[in-house]
Amino acid sequence: MGGSCYALQARRTANQVARTYNQALAHLSLEVAQFSTLCVIAAEQALSVSDMAAQLGVERSTLVRNLKILERDDLIRQAGRDGRRIVYRITAKGSRLLNKALPVWHQVQAELGASIGGVDGEPHRALRALRNAARQAASALTEA
Amino acid sequence: MGGSCYALQARRTANQVARTYNQALAHLSLEVAQFSTLCVIAAEQALSVSDMAAQLGVERSTLVRNLKILERDDLIRQAGRDGRRIVYRITAKGSRLLNKALPVWHQVQAELGASIGGVDGEPHRALRALRNAARQAASALTEA
DNA sequence: ATTCTGAATGTGTAGATACACACTTTGCAA
DNA sequence: TTGCAAAGTGTGTATCTACACATTCAGAAT
Numbered sequence A, B: 001m002g003g004s005c006y007a008l009q010a011r012r013t014a015n016q017v018a019r020t021y022n023q024a025l026a027h028l029s030l031e032v033a034q035f036s037t038l039c040v041i042a043a044e045q046a047l048s049v050s051d052m053a054a055q056l057g058v059e060r061s062t063l064v065r066n067l068k069i070l071e072r073d074d075l076i077r078q079a080g081r082d083g084r085r086i087v088y089r090i091t092a093k094g095s096r097l098l099n100k101a102l103p104v105w106h107q108v109q110a111e112l113g114a115s116i117g118g119v120d121g122e123p124h125r126a127l128r129a130l131r132n133a134a135r136q137a138a139s140a141l142t143e144a
Numbered sequence C: 001a002t003t004c005t006g007a008a009t010g011t012g013t014a015g016a017t018a019c020a021c022a023c024t025t026t027g028c029a030a
Numbered sequence D: 001t002t003g004c005a006a007a008g009t010g011t012g013t014a015t016c017t018a019c020a021c022a023t024t025c026a027g028a029a030t
Helices: A006-028 A032-042 A049-055 A060-071 A092-117 A123-144 B006-028 B031-043 B050-054 B060-072 B092-116 B122-143
Strands: A075-080 A087-090 B076-082 B085-090
Touching: A006 A032, A006 A092, A006 A123, A006 B006, A006 B031, A006 B122, A032 A049, A032 A060, A032 A087, A032 A092, A032 B006, A032 B031, A049 A060, A049 A087, A060 A075, A087 A092, A092 B031, A092 B122, A123 B006, A123 B122, B006 B031, B006 B092, B006 B122, B031 B050, B031 B060, B031 B085, B031 B092, B050 B060, B050 B085, B060 B076
Parallel strands: none
Antiparallel strands: A075 A087, B076 B085
């Protein structure tokens, strides 16, 4: 019964996938959540914290704590404010780390893709579909 | 680039799905992770903590902390040891809460299923495929 | 100029996650 | 019987997550 819960299935999958990346990235003392955040900041889109949170799919307050850790480790820094917006930029140290992490990330991506075997974008589609369904369901349930 | 990361996609999806369930369960002060754990214990399979952890797809040490919270809230209790194994059982309070949570859970499941639209088991298959791929990839990368 | 509204960010608190390490018990082997 | 290896469980530490609430600031209305 509980085993068919979408939340449990999704969490199990996310945990296992994250563990796979984290094991590969461990020697760099970098977790995949931090890697993703670094990638967004390195893209130099000058996003606000709120926009980054939306792009990463995490709560804004969650991202604030994660950014503090990256800043503490000197991987990113605040690059002034754009009005109320705070813009972060990647540091030289962050760029070096990201450059070391990228080939590792590519390797895991390739390994995962190979294990899945099917079309490359297929899991992405399934995940996005489930995510969107969850958003819709949340709205539907809130109204009721 | 980072946006195509399987880990990010899986995490975003898991977070969004969990949020949907959690919002629906909020009035019971129950989170979906706790709900899943309660379901496993209510099944009365007399599992060890390690086996439960495997079934739930979380680290054993993670489950230990989660069980402590359920025990603190008087929803489960230790039902003696079977050799080295510790067996937990659901309490009367836990059963009452679970009975209140089940219809909510069913509603969210139904809402999610409707939003997905396709065959019911389809997201489960996609999630399981990705999970297994991650396990395989982890093994492959560890050997290398 | 003052007030007010809303946007953007930060904090308190609490749970979820996991790696590394430590402890306890069991069963087997010398 | 004693010692040891493995199974099972617990703890230290750190990160990730998010809701509720607080704070700060820009721009608009009066």
